[in-house]
Amino acid sequence: NAGVTQTPKFQVLKTGQSMTLQCAQDMNHNSMYWYRQDPGMGLRLIYYSASEGTTDKGEVPNGYNVSRLNKREFSLRLESAAPSQTSVYFCASSDRVYNEQFFGPGTRLTVL
Amino acid sequence: EDKVVQSPLSLVVHEGDTVTLNCSYEVTNFRSLLWYKQEKKAPTFLFMLTSSGIEKKSGRLSSILDKKELFSILNITATQTGDSAVYLCAVGDNNAGNMLTFGGGTRLMVKP
16 A cells, blocks of 8 residues: 655756656545645645546646546646746645545656 | 744754744634654654643654634643754744644754
8 A cells, every 4th residue: 555656856947948746545534635735835736636527726826727637646747837837846645535635655847 | 815924033052941932823713733843854753732721742842822812832841852853933824724733833943
């Protein structure tokens, strides 16, 4: 039981490049989330998926797109990376009934 | 808009000290309050509180919620260097599905 997994762990991009962050969970959770964490800012929600087939914007969605590929997988795409998107990205999942969210190990992204 | 404020921002104590971390919140339709511990990587779950006045306890950590005054505290007694981490507070809102709003965190450093 791996919990929540994310790939890659680290990534360096040049401004304007695109990339997709992958997330998968094996806990049969309905809801999945993408957060970014910047120093002193806590966790900010980018997008979430309450259930398979649905996605909604969070607090800071600009510059990102998401895909809920199936119940297990939720990907985050940066179409044209900007230095302001340098951050640590966490994926999380939760059961529909309870609010406890389980987090993946994070992806450290640097945009030059 | 839901809001979570944690205090202090940072704290330095010596091993054996007792610390109290604070979390105040504003939420439209309160569902739950969660505490997480974040060391170098992903946040790990500590407590979920839904009812006022009922203390949750795990070893040297305990937490309590006051829904009238809209705050929670996290106590750590007999602190150890392994308690050094960022402690995050988050609230769930019944009007927001499974979304959590996170505070900025309290950085605790425990010196030997």
